[in-house]
Amino acid sequence: MKYSQRVNSIQSSPIRKLAPFEESAKKRGIKVYHLNIGQPDIKTPEEFFRAVKNFDKKVLEYCPSNGTEDLINSMQKYYSSYKMKFSKDELLVTNGGSEALLFALMAVCDPDDNVLVPEPFYTNYFGFGQSVNVKINPITTKAENGFHLPSKEDIISKINPKTKAIMISNPSNPTGTVYSYNEIRMLSEIALEYNLWIISDEVYREFVYDNQEYTSFGNIPEIEDRVIIIDSISKRYSACGARIGSIASKNKGLIDQILKLCQGRLCVSTLDQVGAAKLYETPISYFKEIIEEYEKRRNVLYYELMKVDGVVCEKPSGAFYILAKLPVDDAEDFAIWMLKEFNKNKETVMICPAQGFYSSEKLGKNEIRLAYILNEKDLTTAAKLLKEGLKEYLSLKIKSFNYKNDELPLS
Ligand SMILES: Cc1ncc(COP(=O)(O)O)c(C=O)c1O
Numbered sequence: 001m002k003y004s005q006r007v008n009s010i011q012s013s014p015i016r017k018l019a020p021f022e023e024s025a026k027k028r029g030i031k032v033y034h035l036n037i038g039q040p041d042i043k044t045p046e047e048f049f050r051a052v053k054n055f056d057k058k059v060l061e062y063c064p065s066n067g068t069e070d071l072i073n074s075m076q077k078y079y080s081s082y083k084m085k086f087s088k089d090e091l092l093v094t095n096g097g098s099e100a101l102l103f104a105l106m107a108v109c110d111p112d113d114n115v116l117v118p119e120p121f122y123t124n125y126f127g128f129g130q131s132v133n134v135k136i137n138p139i140t141t142k143a144e145n146g147f148h149l150p151s152k153e154d155i156i157s158k159i160n161p162k163t164k165a166i167m168i169s170n171p172s173n174p175t176g177t178v179y180s181y182n183e184i185r186m187l188s189e190i191a192l193e194y195n196l197w198i199i200s201d202e203v204y205r206e207f208v209y210d211n212q213e214y215t216s217f218g219n220i221p222e223i224e225d226r227v228i229i230i231d232s233i234s235k236r237y238s239a240c241g242a243r244i245g246s247i248a249s250k251n252k253g254l255i256d257q258i259l260k261l262c263q264g265r266l267c268v269s270t271l272d273q274v275g276a277a278k279l280y281e282t283p284i285s286y287f288k289e290i291i292e293e294y295e296k297r298r299n300v301l302y303y304e305l306m307k308v309d310g311v312v313c314e315k316p317s318g319a320f321y322i323l324a325k326l327p328v329d330d331a332e333d334f335a336i337w338m339l340k341e342f343n344k345n346k347e348t349v350m351i352c353p354a355q356g357f358y359s360s361e362k363l364g365k366n367e368i369r370l371a372y373i374l375n376e377k378d379l380t381t382a383a384k385l386l387k388e389g390l391k392e393y394l395s396l397k398i399k400s401f402n403y404k405n406d407e408l409p410l411s
Helices: 004-011 019-029 044-054 069-081 094-106 124-131 152-156 181-193 221-226 252-264 270-279 286-304 330-338 375-396
Strands: 031-034 091-095 114-119 135-140 163-169 197-201 227-231 242-247 319-326 345-352 367-371
Touching: 004 094, 004 124, 019 330, 031 375, 044 270, 069 091, 069 242, 091 094, 091 252, 094 124, 094 163, 094 197, 094 227, 094 242, 094 252, 124 135, 152 181, 163 181, 181 221, 181 242, 197 221, 221 227, 221 319, 242 270, 286 319, 286 375, 330 345, 330 367, 330 375, 345 375
Parallel strands: 031 345, 114 135, 114 163, 163 197, 197 227
Antiparallel strands: 091 242, 227 242, 319 367
8 A cells, every 4th residue: 555745755753763772772671861852850730630630520521622711711811921912712722732833834834835944943843844745944053153043134045935934943942042032023024024924833931041031923013913823831831741732823814714723623632621721820930940940950961061072062041952963973873872782880861863853954963952851860860871872982983883774673
């Protein structure tokens, strides 16, 4: 049987692709520290579980396609604390930020259109685009200047008649970059001048360090009819398994169009929305401690990495990721070697090769993305293991073992 070109062209998630090697290492009794995936270890606030436990309906019914009234009310209040005023009919609840991104692309692009995206980008943007035949049009950014945006002229030179939107994650996964007010203004001007939508993925909105200022596209009134804010409780409240995200837009026509997509999938999990409604009531003060914790972890990982010869990275100011260049030819080969061959006292570390975060060929081949989602002690151990692993790998003087062509271990 034949598969569609569409699914054939979708790459396996670089974040999950190495899982069989990890499982095999675990079966050999090796403890694997995870720096590869953005699954926070912070406790989900109790309020979520309490609300779900107190749910007392006798039938678990479908709820409205746009979301439950309680959750939409809480989201409205949450946004107003960030000076974003959305009415109830300007908000839609989705199955995670993932569905919100997919629906936004479906609503503003036709097949063969493209969206401008700062590169490296959240790798699933690629898959979402491919699944609806929309191309990523990369705006390449560089480690050397903290992955900030190039000039307005450079960005404009990328626009063609099929460009329909700018899609951006701010703070960025995978670079941790927080875009400045001037960068947000520049993109807003481009969107106005070239009649583009802005799909602003702000799922890491609270995760900003060093007292840096954060600007949301939702705070730029001149472009309110073209901004689509994507959100999620996954990272914000450490509730990845709840699968609750959202779309917010002052463009009611757009919301009506996306509502049709929401109706097609009937509704989002009623119980998860019951819990999420309580999470969105969490006072903003809740984030203070969390941000301090992540800032501490960022510092630990960054300073440990700086001790490793040949590693190049900028100190990121947001989200919980660091993108680092390694002195290797092929970071994926090294990542597999760490799981297959390396251990120190039966411990190793799993990292995420960064090539899948680029759509421009050859970029990112010697880069990795690290997520600082472990506690300080484990993070220090993981960083030391990485350092020792790298030293040993380089000392073998063979730059690539060609593991990618190996059979993946079964299971
Ligand atoms: C930048 C970004 N956007 C969206 C998502 C999707 O999140 P979810 O579908 O869990 O809400 C993620 C998840 O890692 C992300 O990093």
